[in-house]
Amino acid sequence: MLKVSFENKDLDNNEAIAIIINDQLKIDSETLLIDQKHHGLISKTIKDKRIFKPEYGYSKILTTTNKDGEVRYLILIALGSEDHVSEVRIEEIGGKIHLLATSCKASSVGIRIPNKVGHLKQEKIAALLGGGALLASYRFDKYQTMKSNEEKFITEDFDIIVDDHEHALKLFEEQKSLALGVFFARDCINEVPNILYPESYAERILEKLEPLGIDVDVLGESQMRSLGMGALLGVGQGSSNESKLVVMKYNGLDDDSDPICFVGKGVTFDTGGISLKPAAGMGDMKYDMGGSASVVGVIKALALRNAKINVVGIVGLVENMPGGNAQRPGDVVRTMSGQTVEVLNTDAEGRLVLCDCVTYLQQNFKPACIVDIATLTGAISISLGNTYAGCYANDDELAHKLIAASLKTNEKLWRMPLHPDYNDMLKSTVADMANIGSEKGLAGSSTAAHFIGRFINTGVKWAHLDIAGVAYDKKGTNPICPKGAVGFGVRLLNQFVKDNYESK
Structure with missing residues (x-):
C-alpha cells in the first residue's frame, strides 16, 4: 500500500x-x-x-x-x-x-x-x-x-x-479508513467469479469485519427456508453454490438507538438464469454484487474510524445460474413478507433478493431509515449513462440528505420518480405482483424501485440507489480510481452518515 x-x-x-x-x-x-x-x-x-x-x-x-x-x-x-x-x-x-x-x-x-x-x-x-x-x-x-x-x-x-x-x-487517518473500506469493496467486485461466490464471499466478510468488532451473522439456505425467503432462494436454486444472507451489526454507540440500515444486492454472478443474457459482455456480470460490496465497504470504513453511530448492513448473496433446478419464467414464489411474485423474467433477479432482505431487516430491527443499493437495472444506464446513479425515495428529506452527500463525494445521485402508474405496471394475473413491468422497455428502473417499495413497511423511510451505470469504470478517467471497480457508494454512504446521524 x-x-x-x-x-x-x-x-x-x-x-x-x-x-x-x-x-x-x-x-x-x-x-x-x-x-x-x-x-x-x-x-x-x-x-x-x-x-x-x-x-x-x-x-x-x-x-x-x-x-x-x-x-x-x-x-x-x-x-x-x-x-x-x-x-x-x-x-x-x-x-x-x-x-x-x-x-x-x-x-x-x-x-x-x-x-x-x-x-x-x-x-x-x-x-x-x-x-x-x-x-x-x-x-x-x-x-x-x-x-x-x-x-x-x-x-x-x-x-x-x-x-x-x-x-x-x-x-x-480518517481518509485512510475510508480508503480501506473502498479497497475492500473494489477487491470484492474485481474478484473473479470462480473465487468469489456466496459462501467464499460470506467467509471473506467474516474474516475482514469480525476482527474490527463488527457482529457478523451468516444464514444458510436451511435457515432462510425456515424463514420463508422464497424469493431470494428462488434466484439461487439453479446454482450448485449455496445462497447466503449476511447480517452485519456495527454498534458505535452504547445505547439502543435505532440503527441506520443498508441493504446490498450480492449476485456474485448473473447469467440471467433461464432468461439467459447474451454471451457478449456476460463476463462483466461478476460485478452484479457491487451494491453488496458498497455495504460491506462502508461498514468496514465506519468501524475503522470508530464512527459514533449504530448501523446494520444486510447483503443477500446468490449466484443466478441456468441449472437443471433453475427457476423458470412463470414460476410463482412466496416472499418472506407473505406476498407472492410471478417471475416473468429470471434476469430481473436482484429485486427478488432485495425484497426478502428488507423484510428480514424490518422484522428483526427498528430502522431509522433503510437505504438499499444495487446494480439493479440496465434501464438506469439508458436514463443517466455512467454519470449518475438513480435515487428513488419515499421521503423527501432522506433523498435530500443522500443527494447532498453525493455532491460532496462526487458519487453523484439523480432523483428519479416514484408514481402510482409505475406501481400499476407490476400487476400479475396469477400472483400479488409480477417481477417486471407489463409494458416492455418502459420505465424499467422505476418499476424495479416500486417492486422493492412494496416490501417497505408503512412509516419506514426508504431510499433505493440503482448504481448499475456507475459501479464499474471502463474508461479509467477517474483520477482517484483506476479502471475497474469503483466501490461506488462507500464514500457516499459514509458522508451521508457523518453529516446527518453520527454523534459528534
Whole structure:
C-alpha cells in the first residue's frame, strides 16, 4: 500500500516534486526557492500560455536534474480558481499527482502545500491530498503473472511537507479508513467469479469485519427456508453454490438507538438464469454484487474510524445460474413478507433478493431509515449513462440528505420518480405482483424501485440507489480510481452518515 507521510523533509530527496498552481499563477516563497534551484523552469513554464493552462486538473511534467546531476521531475498541476475549491477536488489533485509520478517512474514524490487554499487549511489539504493519492494507488493485478516489474511499477512514497504534521496525520487517518473500506469493496467486485461466490464471499466478510468488532451473522439456505425467503432462494436454486444472507451489526454507540440500515444486492454472478443474457459482455456480470460490496465497504470504513453511530448492513448473496433446478419464467414464489411474485423474467433477479432482505431487516430491527443499493437495472444506464446513479425515495428529506452527500463525494445521485402508474405496471394475473413491468422497455428502473417499495413497511423511510451505470469504470478517467471497480457508494454512504446521524 502507498506510504503517505507528513514530515518536514527536504523535497530534493524525492525523485519527483509536485507544485500546485492556482489560476492567478502566483508562486509563494517556498515554491520560488524550488524554482530558483531549477533555473526558473517553473516560472517560465506557467507564464507560457502555449504549454500551461491554469484550468483545474491541467498538468505538465518537466524533466530536470538535481545538484548531483540525477534526473528529477517537476509535476505542475493546476488547481483552477480557489473560489471553486472543494474537498473532493483536492482529493482528485492528490490522485492526479500520484498517477503522474507513476507515469514518469518516480518512486517517490514530494509536495509542499500553501498555508491555505480557498477555505481549506493546510493540514486538511494535506490529508485530502494523501487520501486521494491512496485511492488512486489501488491495483488489482494478482492474476497478471506475466507482467514485468516495470509494467507493475507504481509510486510508493507520497511525502507531504506540512507545518503541523501530527494534526495532518490525525486527519489523514480518517481518509485512510475510508480508503480501506473502498479497497475492500473494489477487491470484492474485481474478484473473479470462480473465487468469489456466496459462501467464499460470506467467509471473506467474516474474516475482514469480525476482527474490527463488527457482529457478523451468516444464514444458510436451511435457515432462510425456515424463514420463508422464497424469493431470494428462488434466484439461487439453479446454482450448485449455496445462497447466503449476511447480517452485519456495527454498534458505535452504547445505547439502543435505532440503527441506520443498508441493504446490498450480492449476485456474485448473473447469467440471467433461464432468461439467459447474451454471451457478449456476460463476463462483466461478476460485478452484479457491487451494491453488496458498497455495504460491506462502508461498514468496514465506519468501524475503522470508530464512527459514533449504530448501523446494520444486510447483503443477500446468490449466484443466478441456468441449472437443471433453475427457476423458470412463470414460476410463482412466496416472499418472506407473505406476498407472492410471478417471475416473468429470471434476469430481473436482484429485486427478488432485495425484497426478502428488507423484510428480514424490518422484522428483526427498528430502522431509522433503510437505504438499499444495487446494480439493479440496465434501464438506469439508458436514463443517466455512467454519470449518475438513480435515487428513488419515499421521503423527501432522506433523498435530500443522500443527494447532498453525493455532491460532496462526487458519487453523484439523480432523483428519479416514484408514481402510482409505475406501481400499476407490476400487476400479475396469477400472483400479488409480477417481477417486471407489463409494458416492455418502459420505465424499467422505476418499476424495479416500486417492486422493492412494496416490501417497505408503512412509516419506514426508504431510499433505493440503482448504481448499475456507475459501479464499474471502463474508461479509467477517474483520477482517484483506476479502471475497474469503483466501490461506488462507500464514500457516499459514509458522508451521508457523518453529516446527518453520527454523534459528534
